[in-house]
Amino acid sequence: MLDTAILIGRFQPVHSGHLALLREALARARQVIVIAGSAHQARTPKNPFTWEERAAMLRGALAPQEAARLRVLPVRDYYDQARWVAAVRAAVAPHVQAGARIALVGHFKDASSSYLAWFPDWQLIDLPRQGDIDATRIRDAWLGAEAGDSGALDATLAPLAAHLPDATRAQLQALAATPHYADLQQEWRMLRAYRAAWAGAPYPPVFVTVDALLRCQDQVLLIRRAQAPGRGLMALPGGFIEQRETLWQSCLRELAEETQCALPEAQLRAALRGVAVFDHPDRSQRGRVISHVHYFDLEGSGPLPAVQAADDASEARWVPLAQLGAMEPQFHDDHFHILDHFLGLTPPL
The missing domain is CATH 3.90.79.10 (Nucleoside Triphosphate Pyrophosphohydrolase)
Structure with a gap:
């Protein structure tokens, strides 16, 4: 059994695919470290949840004995590969012993998964895609709901219910009850319109x-x-x-x-x-x-x-x-x- 399994992601929000990877990590290692990326940022349609809220989603989706083996560590987006890799290593280092057997658990989804190749000294556990859901689809449904109508939000999220752990659904509903939600929806609509205006260009602008x-x-x-x-x-x-x-x-x-x-x-x-x-x-x-x-x-x-x-x-x-x-x-x-x-x-x- 491995000493530590590491899972890296934004988890905006946590869904069933994330949990499948997390449970695989828990099955393979004594402790699991989750690196919560995009930490310390302002709330945006792409990153609506703080790293603490995402940590609560992850822990809330696990049984108490599983959650006790989980550490969630925040790491900034430095927009600099070498610096980001150093930051991940620095975050992990205090929680592993010298000579520990460490593995990185993940799935090569697209170009955003290239980080899986940046830690050659960690064993890579490359898993197949876990289900057919992604966080972008959830955020789009959530931000597209009618503001101020909890019934409309429930109806919007209903088709995704199988992919939303209870802790995630609770965070989605809690944030929708705050003033942040209307601001996020306004920005989401603006960005969709902005991208649509350029969709007919012969090349991506x-x-x-x-x-x-x-x-x-x-x-x-x-x-x-x-x-x-x-x-x-x-x-x-x-x-x-x-x-x-x-x-x-x-x-x-x-x-x-x-x-x-x-x-x-x-x-x-x-x-x-x-x-x-x-x-x-x-x-x-x-x-x-x-x-x-x-x-x-x-x-x-x-x-x-x-x-x-x-x-x-x-x-x-x-x-x-x-x-x-x-x-x-x-x-x-x-x-x-x-x-x-x-x-x-x-x-x-």
């Missing part, structure tokens, strides 16, 4: 955006998004590049439009410390979005430049670097990780 990371006196300039996707979440000022713009021109325009920051171009050029490209295929729910982030450090000791929200921002403000770590679940898409890339907000692995 690739969008190019820019963002500005403006630092001054150990504070950074952030906006609160006024529109979906990510309405109400914190973000860097930025947006889509226009047809007759360079990346630099687009960055300056978006910074001025969203924050009314009136710094001269020459001062911003002198403050530019670097440009990095963020191109992970899953970084945006809109689809394939590649962002060029310009990092400025104004340094100095004078007053912070005046800012005021405008255009797509409902708020623009300077935020001390010391506060950013605690704000991680409030950020849109991968913007916390962009800040982390430049500013080192999370501990090294």
Whole structure:
């Protein structure tokens, strides 16, 4: 028997296919570690549940003696393969002894399952597909129900009942009774319409955006998004590049439009410390979005430049670097990780 079996996933939400993999892991090892991915993010249609809520679904679906052998560990989406692998290993390490026999349990579903090949020193237990359900289908049904009508929600979930453990169904119903649900539904509808508008394109679209990371006196300039996707979440000022713009021109325009920051171009050029490209295929729910982030450090000791929200921002403000770590679940898409890339907000692995 193995010492430890590891199961990695988002579990948004937990369904019968996940449980089949989990029970196989429990049958093969003394302890099972579940890595709950996409941890510490804001609630979105793709990731509506916190890692704690997903852990409750997993434990609630097991008998007490099985749940006692289960550990659920959160891991961020670093949008960086090497760093994510290191984070998974760092999370697992305190819970296994030297020389332990470790296996990774999973199923090669599609490109999103490529992580199963990233741990060559762990035995791979590659299982066939467990049933014909997936979490996307459940989320679409759940988010498509009529808001505020528990009967409509029950009717919507009824065809999926065989795939929903009681603990999962309880979490779906509990979140539907909160203000988060209406916001998630609104964003879900917006994203569906957005993708439908591009469905007739001859090739899947690739969008190019820019963002500005403006630092001054150990504070950074952030906006609160006024529109979906990510309405109400914190973000860097930025947006889509226009047809007759360079990346630099687009960055300056978006910074001025969203924050009314009136710094001269020459001062911003002198403050530019670097440009990095963020191109992970899953970084945006809109689809394939590649962002060029310009990092400025104004340094100095004078007053912070005046800012005021405008255009797509409902708020623009300077935020001390010391506060950013605690704000991680409030950020849109991968913007916390962009800040982390430049500013080192999370501990090294």
